[in-house]
Amino acid sequence: MKIAFLLHNAYGIGGTIRTTMNLATALADRHEVEIVSMMRHRETPRFALDPRVRLVPLVDVRQESADAKDPLFFEASRDFPAAEKRHHQYNRLVDTRVAEYLRGCPADVIIGTRPGVNVYLSRFAPRRALRIAQEHLRYEAHSKKLRAELAPHYRLLDAVVTTTKADAAVYRKKMPMPGVRTLAIPNSVPEPAVAPSEGTAPVIAAAGRLVRGKRFDLLIDAFAEVTAKFPAWRLRIYGGGAEKERLAERIERLGLSGSAELMGSYSPIEEEFAKASLVAVASDAESFGMTIVEAMRCGVPVVSTDCPLGPAEIIEDGLTGRLVPTGDKQALASALMDLMADAPARRAMAAAALESSRAYDPAPLARRYDQLFEELRASRSARFWERGRATARARLRRLARRFGISPARRTPAAGGKASA
Incomplete structure (x- = not known):
């Protein structure tokens, strides 16, 4: 084919x-x-x-x-x-x-x-x-x-x-x-060419386009809460975009210049995720969440906002990662600190995340596309008639509205009742 x-x-x-x-x-x-x-x-x-x-x-x-x-x-x-x-x-x-x-x-x-x-x-x-x-x-x-x-x-x-x-x-x-x-059908993410994270480095990583919807400003604010209690930890944000200057100013204003850093764009990102112990996602919305799966494939648990639509379909809260309310700085900071303070829980979550991420292997997802191709070929005639019937009904409704005709009601047969 x-x-x-x-x-x-x-x-x-x-x-x-x-x-x-x-x-x-x-x-x-x-x-x-x-x-x-x-x-x-x-x-x-x-x-x-x-x-x-x-x-x-x-x-x-x-x-x-x-x-x-x-x-x-x-x-x-x-x-x-x-x-x-x-x-x-x-x-x-x-x-x-x-x-x-x-x-x-x-x-x-x-x-x-x-x-x-x-x-x-x-x-x-x-x-x-x-x-x-x-x-x-x-x-x-x-x-x-x-x-x-x-x-x-x-x-x-x-x-x-x-x-x-x-x-x-x-x-x-x-x-x-x-x-x-x-x-x-979710996006596929192959097994990375790097070994899984050891989960010992005091590093939180984040990645994505530096745009408002990704809410890196919220993440920086949450990290400001975190670093007061965990001064050895570092935040590394990977990516480029229109918000770079504004985010840099925010880091400086919050006194985080020594602990939070805008790293620029990296590809493949997995090499950087494997150097971290946690990955954070603070988005207002995600159509899928490639960053989440990429981190999990590196054996790194993700703390993400429970934004529409992707994270909740990828992360099992409390098992393979953490989900927190969208836009909630305190909840994000608290979830990060819980895992920063508990290395055994973090390692267990990392192992579960790595296992769960295998669902995004390209081969089984490619087979789902093969199945879709077969189904579409087999149903082509039935779908053609389904589309035709729907088109005809829509035309009748438009004509009825044009001429002010109410939908006809079926008349009951003699001695019978009207159909429901």
């Missing part, structure tokens, strides 16, 4: 890129797999790509490239949804190249990995192929305008795959898609 993944930019750094490459590598054991990058901004990818997986860049955005001089490069995209936050990075040249690729794509399965790319998939991919949209962000993270743009396109696909069961339930409730299989 031939499988194609559509990525925004396979040459960058990010959780979607990593998990796509992980899944592509696992599927390459049984299939012919390629990753199609809408654009490229450097010569080689930042993440190592399995040589069995073919990488196909469509538009080279580097200033010296021929693509960057094409007149279409300077025209705004007409096909990428306007409400998608990456819209400003797309143009008519990308539209054209994507349409050309998809219309001639020989793949049996085509998988999109972000909302705007999934719209391309719906618009241009051949109907003979299975067309699957992955959602790496929460439904609620999309604006109302974007959700309205996505709905008619997602309803033409074969499946929508979220990273959590909770988010799949939200899609089923708020974006009904007759004939479209809506389900959750």
Whole structure:
């Protein structure tokens, strides 16, 4: 079977890129797999790509490239949804190249990995192929305008795959898609190439984009409470982003310059997690929680806010990690200090976390995708008719509203009762 993944930019750094490459590598054991990058901004990818997986860049955005001089490069995209936050990075040249690729794509399965790319998939991919949209962000993270743009396109696909069961339930409730299989398959995280943490270093690690939603400010404030009682412990925050300067000022203002540090971006992050004894997540929301699984794979327990939607599906509170209320500085500090003060409990939790993390091995998750492909092929005819019946009912309802007709009630047969 031939499988194609559509990525925004396979040459960058990010959780979607990593998990796509992980899944592509696992599927390459049984299939012919390629990753199609809408654009490229450097010569080689930042993440190592399995040589069995073919990488196909469509538009080279580097200033010296021929693509960057094409007149279409300077025209705004007409096909990428306007409400998608990456819209400003797309143009008519990308539209054209994507349409050309998809219309001639020989793949049996085509998988999109972000909302705007999934719209391309719906618009241009051949109907003979299975067309699957992955959602790496929460439904609620999309604006109302974007959700309205996505709905008619997602309803033409074969499946929508979220990273959590909770988010799949939200899609089923708020974006009904007759004939479209809506389900959750978590991101895969391979076993790291480093030995598990010994759990003895007085280090708390955290990682992610330095943006407001990740609440590194809350973590720094909580650590200020912690360091007064545990002065030997250090906080290391890995990542880059718009909040870097503000967070640095906060560290200095709280007198934490000697104990809390912004480390910059590291890849792979597992090498740094393995040097820590705890990992902290203070986010207001997580669509999945790659950082949590990556830490657990290194034998490091995670203290996380119980934010929607991912952490509670990954961490078993009190066994493989700790969950605390979102936005609660004291609860976060208290949970960290409980584990800092109790090395045996910390080690037991680390062992349980390491064992639990094996559920995210790429191989079994790739088999779940294989099962999905088989199910979608087998149910294609039934799903086609399900979609057709739903479309017909919707048209009848619109006509009834247009002409002010109330839904007809069935008349009971003579001597009988009306149906319930």
